Amino acid sequence: MDGPPAQSLGVEPVDHDVLRKPPRKVTDAMISKRLIIHMVTSAAVIVIGTLCVFYAEMRDGKVTPRDTTMTFTCFVFFDMFNALSCRSQTKFIFEIGLFSNRFFLVAVFLSIVGQLAVIYFPPLQYVFQTEAISLTDLTNINRTIRMALYQKTMEEFNKLLKSDTIDLKKLKTLAFNGCPTDSGIRSLTWKILLNYLVLDRTKWALYLSKQRELYRGYIRETIIKPGLQSSCQSTVVDHPLNCAPNSSWAAYFKENEVLLQIDKDCRRLCPDLSFFQCKTEYPCAEIMNQEDGFESLRKRIVSSSLKVESRSQSRLTGRLEIQSNNKPSHQKNNSSLNSACDDNEYEVLAAGCEAHWEVVERILFVYSKLNSGQSYVQGMNEIIGPIYYTFATDPNVEWKEHAEADTFYCFTSLMTHLRENFMKIYDNSEFGILGRMQKFLSLLNKTDKEVYDLFEKQNLKPEFYSFRWLTLLLSQEFHLPDVLRIWDSLFADQDQNFQFLLYLCCAMVTLQRDQLLNGSQAQNIRLLQNYPPDTDVHKILQKAAELKRIHHL
């Protein structure tokens, strides 16, 4: 059954990377230790998987033709998947392209047809003692195999992440094809890919404690100290005549504007997800333990919005009540959306508790103060959200506890690549967002001329739809789990300045080309601006990898 596929592996297209590899020692064995380990593990996966199916089928105590059929089919499909993964030792299947070896496809196809014939063709059924199995059985087999393969990916990640010096290149290859959601693998991988953690594992403990202490320092400097100062004088500020343009006060008010903006945007972070409205287990101790005079961000938002908005003393007191009445009603609105944390919705605003969105708000505020030239720009909340979510849901308590500080550093590191997108002064430079959109457009011209021409004819500019795609790394286009999966690939590719993102955007356009070619300009803008969020992102990723292989930038 596996003969033809095995032979077709022999005509696998030449991997051009082979020229870039250093020469092999003559004394090295053909069958290296790595190869043996690989053989043993994949064999083990197949054997265990097949036995599991057999065991599951044999629960009734006797061996029926159905049991053997299931086991046999399972084994054959395992074999096919294994053959697929054998096509390259170093690259994943999407990198070399699913369709690049035609003989292999034919061979696998024939094997599958053969297998189906054995199951469903009566004369062969008689010879092989099999029996027809239902479609559900086939999908069950499929699921088992996928689980086994997933397990294998997990193992590979674990092996890499537990070695003393992490092989970044390998990690990137693995991550490019998606990180497992379990065991905090994604969280750890992102920290490495975003250059937060060094490759030498032995240095982590010291480095992390230093960085986290440093972040606590930032909080003290940017939030606690100014907060304490201002609260001492806050009684004076309420006086309308006392708004003299004192430089430190001007800065304070300017900051409040930024803070209000961050606050509004963080409150509406991922509204379809209850997570950000729930309270965190690890509120910022420094802030929670401050004495009463200290003005926390939360207080500052309430009072500053009052200061900015109120124009007379008499109205101030009236509005204070409104403000305090208003808060719980906002919470109520959210809770109707998020049934998951109904129980603790009122605790969110209780003293000593913080919601996850408030943590995100603090990180962004600290960031905006430390990077005053850039400050906060709408959309940054969409960039930081998925990172914080990943880190704060890490099953490992130690990582989870420090999610805030770790997110801050990873976000900062990510922003060094993205900051040009967010800054107006770069708009007209090659690296600014307009330049990026131009690059995307010329890539689209290469990858899908027909759609490109149509867009030209319809005067459908990339600004109409790709601005958000490129600025926010597609985080607003898809559901969160899909966004995380896309980011695995993007982060693995980030030293090329997110080039892969351009391919992803092209893939997104191309996958909708039938609709686009028949649509009017208005329909097309709407389609691209409201990209069907239920699209299978794996299809997009696969298409993008294919485009990347064919068209180099």
Next chain:
Amino acid sequence: MDNMYSYDYQFRLIVVGDSTVGKSSLLRSFCDGVFSQDPDPTVGVDFNVRIVEVKPGVKVKLQLWDTAGQERFRSITRAYYRNSVGVLLIYDTTNYVSFTHVTSWLNEARAQIQPYHSVFLLVGTKIDRESERQVTTEEGKAFADFHNISFIETSSKSSLYVQEAFTMIAREIYDMLTEGRIHVQSGWDGVKTGPKSANSNQSQPIEIAQNVQPRRNGCCSS
């Protein structure tokens, strides 16, 4: 979708104002009939379409461009003014600061739209939150009168006067079109004639348009 409907004209409108004054909510209320409390912040520009009737038998397709409010995005959104025939200046009636910024939005729009004519409408939002109101109706009215533009207050949440706001500006543009103060011009997307009027030359609106502006009429029949 829009090919299924025939319409006489297409007006392109742009919606501007500070961030979080409720631009996206207003459009969603108008186009989809739903209210969303906290939509994602707009990054760049969003796009919506709806057809309204400006007077019995005359249908106008409104192309609505919803812009991001934050300062950073102005250089991007600026490009959209030129091809717009109408500008909705939005402020939040519960946020005085957003009202004070309307002047700068108005000035920017005027500067960008030149040499084309356009119609402005001042829109106050969130009037369902009456107890939090900071900008009185009189203040809004006075501002609009001073700048000689129309004014309306709305609530996207209770969909109060949302419909009216868009019909109001559409009607005003249509009137200016029939009076000959705005023309269909090639190379400008602010106003276009729809497929209906291009096909049936007998219909009322095209007659008026022809009387006033016979210069270039059939060229925008697409």
